[in-house]
Amino acid sequence: MNYWPLAGIAIVVLGFALRFNPLLVVVSAALATGVLAGLDPVAVIEALGKAFNDNRYISVTWIILPVIGLLERYGLQQRARGLIEGMQGATMGRLLVAYLAFRQLASALGMKDIGGHAQAVRPLVAPMAEAAAVKTHGDLPEDARDEVKAMAAATDNVGLFFGEDIFFAIASILLIQGVFEAAGYPLTPLELSVWAIPTALAAFAIHSWRVLALDRRLGRAGQ
Amino acid sequence: MITYEWLYVLAGAAFAIWAALSAKDRRWGNAAFWALLAVSFFFGSHMSDLANGVLVLALVAIAGLGGLKRSDPPTTSPEERQAHAARLGNRLFLPALVVPLTAVVGTLLYNYTPLGETGLFEARRETLILFGIGVLVAMLATMVWLRPPLMAPAQEGRRLIDSIGWAAILPQMLAALGAVFALAGVGDIIGGVARGVIPEGSVFLTVVVFAAGMALFTMIMGNAFAAFPVMATAIGIPLLIQTYGGNPAVIGAVGMLAGFCGTLLTPMAANFNIVPAALLELKDQNAVIRQQVGTAVPLWAVNVLIIYIGAFLLWN
Numbered sequence: 001m002n003y004w005p006l007a008g009i010a011i012v013v014l015g016f017a018l019r020f021n022p023l024l025v026v027v028s029a030a031l032a033t034g035v036l037a038g039l040d041p042v043a044v045i046e047a048l049g050k051a052f053n054d055n056r057y058i059s060v061t062w063i064i065l066p067v068i069g070l071l072e073r074y075g076l077q078q079r080a081r082g083l084i085e086g087m088q089g090a091t092m093g094r095l096l097v098a099y100l101a102f103r104q105l106a107s108a109l110g111m112k113d114i115g116g117h118a119q120a121v122r123p124l125v126a127p128m129a130e131a132a133a134v135k136t137h138g139d140l141p142e143d144a145r146d147e148v149k150a151m152a153a154a155t156d157n158v159g160l161f162f163g164e165d166i167f168f169a170i171a172s173i174l175l176i177q178g179v180f181e182a183a184g185y186p187l188t189p190l191e192l193s194v195w196a197i198p199t200a201l202a203a204f205a206i207h208s209w210r211v212l213a214l215d216r217r218l219g220r221a222g223q
Numbered sequence: 224m225i226t227y228e229w230l231y232v233l234a235g236a237a238f239a240i241w242a243a244l245s246a247k248d249r250r251w252g253n254a255a256f257w258a259l260l261a262v263s264f265f266f267g268s269h270m271s272d273l274a275n276g277v278l279v280l281a282l283v284a285i286a287g288l289g290g291l292k293r294s295d296p297p298t299t300s301p302e303e304r305q306a307h308a309a310r311l312g313n314r315l316f317l318p319a320l321v322v323p324l325t326a327v328v329g330t331l332l333y334n335y336t337p338l339g340e341t342g343l344f345e346a347r348r349e350t351l352i353l354f355g356i357g358v359l360v361a362m363l364a365t366m367v368w369l370r371p372p373l374m375a376p377a378q379e380g381r382r383l384i385d386s387i388g389w390a391a392i393l394p395q396m397l398a399a400l401g402a403v404f405a406l407a408g409v410g411d412i413i414g415g416v417a418r419g420v421i422p423e424g425s426v427f428l429t430v431v432v433f434a435a436g437m438a439l440f441t442m443i444m445g446n447a448f449a450a451f452p453v454m455a456t457a458i459g460i461p462l463l464i465q466t467y468g469g470n471p472a473v474i475g476a477v478g479m480l481a482g483f484c485g486t487l488l489t490p491m492a493a494n495f496n497i498v499p500a501a502l503l504e505l506k507d508q509n510a511v512i513r514q515q516v517g518t519a520v521p522l523w524a525v526n527v528l529i530i531y532i533g534a535f536l537l538w539n
Contacts, residue, residue, distance in 0.1 A: 009453065011502055013443050014399075016491065022387050024287035025395045026449075037407035042273065049276025051402030052485045053267040057227055057351060058395040059260070060234045062384060064322060064354075067361045068510040071301050073314055075308025082308065110323050113318075117499040126503055142506075150510035153499035154487075158510070158518055161483040165476065167323060169354040171394035172448065176475040178398040179452050182405065184459045184518065185471045189350045190330055190475065195476035195533065202525040207518045214235025219505040 007177055008033030021129045054182070057175040068113065080106075080114040084124050092133040092148060093215035096155045100123055103159025104200060108166035115156055126152040137218045144218055155207065162203035164195035224346040228268065230355045235264030240382045252290025253385060256282060257415045260392065274357065279399070286389035294385040296378035318361040325357030326350055394448050396442075402451020410456030417458050426467050426535055432525045437478050438485035445491025447482030454478065463534070473534035481526040487519035488512060 025049070034044030037184030068076070073157040088117045093107055106114045114120075126149040133148045140148075164170055168189035173196075180187050242258035247253075260284050265273060270391070279326050291297065299307070308315065330350045333339050342351050365465060405409060417436070421429050433454060440450030450500055459478055463469040484494045489512070 002408075003412060004410050006405075006412060008404065008407070008409065012389050012449055013345050016444055016449075018444070021287045021289075021389065022393055023283045023396055026393070026400050027283045029469075030400045032410060034403055037409065045276035045280065046272035047276075047403055047406050048399055049274065049279055050272040051261065051269075051399035052279045052395060053272075054393045055398040056231060056234075056264060056267060056399060059356070059392055060227075060230050060351065061316050061389055062387075063230075063234050063237050065346065065383040066237070066356050066365075067318060067322065067358055067365060068299075069361070069383045070365050070369070070371060070376050071319060072383075073304070073307075073371060073375060074311060074315060075304040076305075076315050078301075078304050078308035079311070079313065083313075097271045102436050111319050113300050117495075117502050121499060122502045130527055134252070146505045146507065146510055147514070149503045149509075150500070150505055150514045153503060154514040155519070156499075157313035157487060157515065161486065162522075164248050165480060165483075168350055169326065170323075172414060172451075172479055174351075174440035175394050175398050175448055175451060175478070176455075180460070180471055180475055182402055183456065184524045185460070185464065186347055187472050187475065188330075190327070191472040192476040195529075196480060198529050199477060199480045199522070200524055200535070202519070202529075204521055206521050206525070207310045210517050 001195045002037070002168045005033045006038040007036055051182075058171055058178060061169045061174070064110070064169075068111075077114070077119060081120070081124060084108055084120060085128075089126075090132070091136050092129045092218075093130065093212040095129055095132050096125075096152060096211045099152075100155050100159045100207055100211070101157060104163035104204060107160050107163030108189060108200070110167040110169065112160055112164050112167070113172075115160065117153060117156060121153050122157050124133055125156065133215070136215070137221075140218065144221065147214065148218070151211060155211065158203055162196075162200045166193050166200055168193040224342060224345055225328040225352050227348055227351070230352060231264045231267070233355055233359075235261045237380065238264060238379045241384055242325050242380050243379040244377060245385075247295075248294060249537075250292055250294055250385075252285055253292060253294065254287075256285045256291055257384070258283075263498040279396075282392065283396075291388045292385070293388070294381060296382045296529070298379060298382060299520070306336075317367045321361040321364065322354065322357040323436055326353040326361060329353035329356070397446075397448045397452065400418070400449075401456065404452060405456045410455065413453065413457035414461050418462070421462075426463075426469075427531055429458065429467065430531045430535075431527055433463060433474075433478060434481040434523065434530065437482040438488070440522055441485030442489040442491065445485055445489055445493070447479055450482050450485070454482075463530075467535065468539065469534035470538040473530055473538070476528050477530045477533070481523055482531075484519040484526065 011029040129152045238261035245254035436454045441447040
């Protein structure tokens with residue numbers, strides 16, 4: 001068996017690791033893989049062009065940007081901050097569980113750019129979680145504060161990753177659809193996105209439990 | 224009948240406007256990149272495969288040479304936004320909700336009422352087409368409600384698409400890479416290796432290897448999108464679906480989510496794991512990943528069970 005086409009995977013790994021432009025990495029990998037499999041270079045470019053053209057519907061979802069941008073012009077982000085700020089009170093654990101639910105729900109409805117590390121975690125979620133932890137457990141050492149802040153960032157990631165796929169018009173769902181359709185299994189985006197719900201519920205349960213466990217552990221350490 | 228071609232014309236129009244506004248702003252790299260994408264949407268179906276391939280190479284050349292830059296189209300100041308947000312309140316979320324509601328309710332109506340018999344939409348394309356309709360409805364409603372300048376949606380959209388930059392077409396490009404991998408037989412090779420590892424006839428172990436491969440490839444590449452075409456064509460489709468008769472929707476959707484568990488574990492996914500550690504000025508660069516391990520590992524195991532139960536036990 002000819003194992004040379006696997007060099008394409010090595011190119012992807014190396015290229016991403018060396019921080020080349022990912023589009024450049026992907027296309028280099030495609031060309032190398034095709035040529036090493038013994039295909040004519042022109043045929044590889046044709047195959048790439050055909051596949052790119054067949055998968056245009058993945059990029060169609062950007063037509064939503066004018067709507068989101070327009071709402072941002074009128075303070076969508078600021079309103080989302082207001083909602084998060086309204087969550088304060090109670091403990092660090094409850095605050096982060098509430099933010100997790102908010103992030104998952106917003107992502108599931110297609111508003112995945114509400115939240116995020118620069119927009120929400122650094123200015124809002126992390127300081128609020130830290131303040132709540134100090135309020136319940138008294139002054140905390142630097143390491144414990146870092147743990148709380150890191151958990152705030154982790155909560156944002158978990159909420160986004162395991163909420164966004166419930167929204168069907170998202171790149172990952174359409175990529176799945178594209179790969180399966182090319183293999184002869186036509187699926188609809190909605191058929192795929194409903195199967196993101198069980199994992200979303202499990203993610204909420206597991207991560208909430210972990211956030212609350214961290215809160216309890218900080219309490220024990222403070223005594 | 225409304226087909227994807229209608230959506231492509233809509234998307235082509237959006238990218239053409241962004242290209243024109245970029246040109247007016249003398250951002251030639253952005254103008255060329257979005258113009259090529261507009262050409263792809265408008266004329267891609269009528270161009271030869273080679274012409275489409277050359278178009279791809281041109282897009283990559285512009286992005287690879289750093290031709291795409293962020294832009295700052297006219298918009299409101301943070302103070303104005305704060306004032307608008309206070310005045311408009313939670314009603315601001317409504318137009319954004321119109322889009323998923325149109326698509327989901329429309330899809331359900333179309334599939335479970337006689338509406339489907341009208342054949343209004345191309346088969347199995349109704350959800351994305353309804354998404355496009357939802358976008359138009361939401362935009363119209365917002366324009367009527369808030370009365371911004373006429374060019375505001377185009378300029379605000381350009382602000383966002385320029386901030387996304389070349390990453391906007393990365394998923395589409397990765398899907399194309401998957402197709403070339405399939406043509407070159409990469410899936411067959413890895414599938415062959417995997418078949419050597421997995422005991423013949425064990426559905427559960429095959430699910431474990433598929434989900435583990437998704438997570439590991441995602442950790443190596445930093446991106447579940449890049450891992451998915453490889454693992455789907457190597458194990459997901461030939462073994463789980465064709466040999467063992469599993470449910471394709473579950474294997475695809477939850478397989479991707481098993482990859483997302485890998486994203487939580489890798490410094491390669493810098494945007495999610497390393498950048499926040501820097502933003503929050505944490506001493507340990509990997510502090511965020513450390514907090515994620517305890518969620519990602521059990522959640523990965525849950526995904527294995529969901530695939531095994533949903534795609535096999537409940538399906539057969």
